[in-house]
Amino acid sequence: xxxxxxxxxxxxxxxxxxxxxxxELGGALRRWRDRVPPTAVGLPAGRSRRTPGLRREExxxxxxxxxxxxxxxxxxxxxxxxxxxxxxxxxxxxxxGAERAHLFxxxxxxxxxxxxxxxxLTPGVQRLLDQMPGTPVGVYDAAWTLLxxxxxxxxxxxxxxxxxxxxxxxxxxxxTGPPGPVRHTPGQRTRFETAVVFxxxxxxxxxxxxxxxxxxxxxxxxxxPRFATxxxxxxxxxxxxxxxxxxxxxxxxxxxxxxxxxxxxxDLRIVILTAPPGSDTASRLGLLDVLGTQRMTGPSRSRNSVxxxx
Numbered sequence: 001x002x003x004x005x006x007x008x009x010x011x012x013x014x015x016x017x018x019x020x021x022x023x024e025l026g027g028a029l030r031r032w033r034d035r036v037p038p039t040a041v042g043l044p045a046g047r048s049r050r051t052p053g054l055r056r057e058e059x060x061x062x063x064x065x066x067x068x069x070x071x072x073x074x075x076x077x078x079x080x081x082x083x084x085x086x087x088x089x090x091x092x093x094x095x096x097g098a099e100r101a102h103l104f105x106x107x108x109x110x111x112x113x114x115x116x117x118x119x120x121l122t123p124g125v126q127r128l129l130d131q132m133p134g135t136p137v138g139v140y141d142a143a144w145t146l147l148x149x150x151x152x153x154x155x156x157x158x159x160x161x162x163x164x165x166x167x168x169x170x171x172x173x174x175x176t177g178p179p180g181p182v183r184h185t186p187g188q189r190t191r192f193e194t195a196v197v198f199x200x201x202x203x204x205x206x207x208x209x210x211x212x213x214x215x216x217x218x219x220x221x222x223x224x225p226r227f228a229t230x231x232x233x234x235x236x237x238x239x240x241x242x243x244x245x246x247x248x249x250x251x252x253x254x255x256x257x258x259x260x261x262x263x264x265x266x267d268l269r270i271v272i273l274t275a276p277p278g279s280d281t282a283s284r285l286g287l288l289d290v291l292g293t294q295r296m297t298g299p300s301r302s303r304n305s306v307x308x309x310x
Contacts, residue, residue: 062092175224
């Protein structure tokens with residue numbers, strides 16, 4: 001059900017023309033955005049807000065799209081958002097299963113069919129993400145594509161919101177991208193690479209019809225000889241508790257513990273980075289949190305733009 005009592009269903013939307021449908025999509029997005037308090041998603045409430053819910057640029061940041069595109073959607077000028085964009089909006093707006101289905105119907109898109117990688121955050125996973133603002137937390141799908149993150153995660157590892165889905169994939173970044181802020185010892189690198197390649201192989205077996213996953217594996221085999229060698233080795237491995245060293249350009253090196261949790265009964269991975277209380281790294285994380293908050297509330301931010309946290 002839509003906020004305000006609209007009980008339109010997917011079948012009922014089938015006869016609506018594209019122009020009217022895009023207008024109703026924009027109205028639904030505005031109402032859903034207004035009902036999400038910023039504190040529920042780890043954002044500062046501020047004192048000069050003109051809306052009780054999320055600003056457009058905040059929704060854009062959470063969904064990983066541009067603020068200009070959010071404006072176009074709400075004004076009915078963007079008529080064919082992709083399934084990936086709709087899924088990201090549903091997660092950012094904390095939509096229920098029925099509301100998510102209604103969102104896809106309003107956009108004239110079918111919901112992703114079974115047999116594809118699940119990308120929906122359960123209420124429990126969403127609460128975990130929202131209620132740990134002082135800890136970097138990222139949520140990944142079974143193929144290690146980043147789906148959701150909190151502000152401190154973005155401040156620590158870089159803002160992923162402007163990136164396309166492929167560039168948010170941890171395995172693609174590691175094997176084909178430039179060096180990032182995370183530093184591995186040779187032993188850590190070997191264990192990490194073996195584990196994530198095995199994860200991709202396992203995901204491919206569970207979701208054999210997912211076209212994005214199949215294309216990712218094909219492209220990785222072509223782009224990275226190292227990945228191709230590991231893929232052909234069929235080595236079985238898993239993730240172990242380990243430390244992660246992150247070199248941040250503003251606060252310096254941070255030595256963090258990395259825990260990977262699996263969603264019970266689902267297939268999402270929750271990565272939590274922590275530091276011992278009172279440690280130098282904990283102090284640096286606190287400083288980074290303050291810097292991220294200042295950037296989110298600073299007066300230099302324009303109304304329809306997103307300033308990356310790093």
